[in-house]
Amino acid sequence: MTPDVILAGFGEILTLERLAIAFLGCFAGTFFGVLPGLGPVTAIAVLFPITTYLDPVSGILMLAAVYYGGMYGGSTTAILLNIPGEVSSLPAALEGYPLTKRGRAGAALATAAVSSFVAGVVGTIGVMIIGPTIARVALAFGPPEQFGLILFALTAISGLVAGSLVKGLAMAVLGILLSIVGYDAISGAQVMTFGSWTLAQGFSVVPVMIGLFGIGEILKTLVQRNADVVVAPVGSLLPTREERRAAVGPTARGTLQGFFLGLIPGMLPSITSFLNYSWERRRAERRGDSQFGKGAIQGIAGPEAANNGAAMGGFVPLFSLGIPTGPSMALILAALLVYGLVPGPMLFTQEAEFTAGVLASFLIANVILLVLNLPLVGLWAKIARVPFSIMGPIVIVCCLVGSLLERNSMFDVGVCAAFGFIALLLDRAKLPLAPLVMGFILGPSFQETMRQSFTMSPTFFVERPIFIAFALAAAATVAFAVVRAVRTARMQRASRDGALVRH
């Protein structure tokens, strides 16, 4: 896109009416996201019908603002209450909640906001520069390539596990098993439904996740008795110099990784956020000063940036080829369809005004969100101080309503409640929850792309160079993890033996 087209786009957006719509969208999205149990996909789905009454640019602007707002808000509840409103804020919960307990909620929130902002802005500029030129990369990613990518993404599980690798893998497999309950999208057969049409609906990720984390967290607090009802101090709201410095590298890496991975179909922003978390964790462990699991600012900055970067990268295949990379993108594609705008290279040439307007609106939405969220950090951080007897019931209600809203099924409400109790049991058994969610998300595409690949050609694994590259990378990652685990175990044994000898 040429600079004058982009400037014209800004001219299109910087009207009072459009700014008001952007602000409203950001506010509504943040509001939905901050309610525990509700995330951006729910926010878009609920507000989608309203946007069809607006003109095309305003409609897309509203949806994008809601989407971004939902992502900001989702990270807020993840950090403050350990309840990720969407799967991609899971790392923010893993690292942000310990920070909240230490009284660094303000720093964690500010880091999440700034990293998301940086990735959003860089990503938008990336879409403007790249435009439709490399969109065909998406077509090079057929089922075998996507299968390789998923194999590789599965290795990120090892980075999500704090303790035993075996426990982590077991939970990931449990997640995959849960994800295949229901109607098989490929053969049309019922899988593990025991002939029940209720189970044939399958488990949906939103109720499962907010049950595990939201309801589970409340139940855990209840069982602990007066242990943790102590109110966390809010502490200084701004990140310290040290925290700021620690966040710079992960933000930059997360932005780039997220953006480029986001160009690939099937690459959900949540997967990039998991991958980045796992890479940052390993990086920190190599350097020997890892705070991961105990509240590492890197574990918030990197994944939040990767998530937003991927969300932006996804607009390249969407706008140039009409290929959505995830459910949120599919809804935005639908909005384009309502307006009679057909995504394709023409969107960047014949409809350049519209496209430039939309891209400019992304930048504006990111700025509005930063302005909206940074001053609110103090307010949000106070949520962590609300007594449990008030917050607990509110969270339960929000989680149950959130689980219902996604597809209006009472079954999902029951699932949400049940997974709350399951989370309690898993916690007792010291089994990690994050790998379960990861397995649950990757399970269906793992199965689908594998079966597609084998149907297309039984020998695809020697015919597709991109698949081979991913498979090798996955194998190398696993081998590295095994070698490291063995070495650590040997060193521990050696030091224990040494201690025995000395006695």
Add this chain to the structure above:
Amino acid sequence: MTTTRPRRAAIAVIAAGALALSACATDLPGGSAEQSDYPTRAIDLVLPFGAGGATDLAARAMADALASELGQPFNATNQTGAQQVTAVSNVIGSADDGYTLLADGGGSSTVQSLLPDLPYAWDDRTFVARVAGGAHAYAVGAGSGIATLDELVERATSDPSSFRVAWLSGTSTSDFATLQLLQAIGVDPNEVIRVPFSGSGDAMQAAAAGDVDLASGGTSAIASLYSSGDLVPVALTGADPNYPDLPLTADLGYPELDMTYWVGLSGPAGLQESVRDTLAGTLEQLGDEGALDDSFETLGMTVDVVTGEELSTQVHEEAETFAELNALVS
């Protein structure tokens, strides 16, 4: 003090949970008042598919038009999963007062006739109206060197065992469009390679990339990749005002390739007659006025309102066609 606190919190949590559950479960009491002035309150319209697809957008357009004509809001809710069985069984189990209706289509009716163990008789409902239909496109990748339907037929018949078609698990009208084509050209569908996909968008993407040799799907699925030049639609099974230049199967000597998908309105079995007449009459009037044309046209669908006995015959004929085609692969 410290010992009572958690207990109090526990009670509050349980109470709140119960409250939320009961709020979810409560339905408005079925008003059995006189029906002559139907509708007197908001109508729930269940959409058995996910938000955002062409059929979803079409059903919402239909709901908007009905709402402004009847003066009561239509609350459209998407209920997905279980091959649309959950959504349909919710509607057909509701009161027959016309305040719970279904945005119906092939997927939620005639395709279900093929499901074993369906928990209800597939036609145990009141078909109110079929509002609009859309054609399917047969598409190949631009890199395949195939540009016409005849060339595609030649490719398929010369070596069926290496011919890869996109397959949506036999539960979509797109699959029946594919089966119709294979049947017409005398290729055994069990002989070709059926590569599974979960939606026609993915299938079209695979055709454009050359991962399959043929993908069939509603015309809204071809829009982007056709405009980018990556996909070649060799024929449409019916006219689509958005693509006046694309050849039609009927003009190419295959009039039997006529598979369409449709969107309509249904209610529980025994829907009160006055209600059915009001709804059907309103839709017919909207169709005659052309009030629906614009919104459906952008989605690649043609408005053609069919009601009453004619609709019932049409739907049962479609079910028979699907059963015959389905027998080819099972």
